[in-house]
Amino acid sequence: MHTSQDLASAFMARLKNAMALKAPQEKPVAPVARNAELFPGEKFSNKRGRRVTVMRVSHLRVMYRYEGYQDISETSRREFDLKFKKVQS
Structure with a gap:
């Protein structure tokens, strides 16, 4: 039988x-570069070259629309910054 002293030392x-x-x-x-502000109407593209147009922006969320589609997609600001690069008009 174990004593309390044995249990404490174990x-x-x-x-x-x-x-x-x-x-x-x-x-x-x-780190994600947050040096550029997002504005509605700006164009971005993903790594496959698919272009999107920013519809709405908040501190946490970005709503955007892929070219050729009517539906609006929504993602977090961080994920948007990681996935999309700004397109020079």
Whole structure:
């Protein structure tokens, strides 16, 4: 039968062992350049070359329409900045 002293020392040994192990490193997140403001009517393209027109912009969301489609798509501002590049008019 284990005494409380034995259990406490076993617990401390396990705790010291866990603290000695290093936590796994998280992958660094690539920074997103936020130097350009988005305005309705601006044109962007994705990596496949499909063009979109910005319809509405907020701090968190972007609503846009692909050329040739009537439906409006919506995504987060960060995802939009990662997926689309501005097209020079």
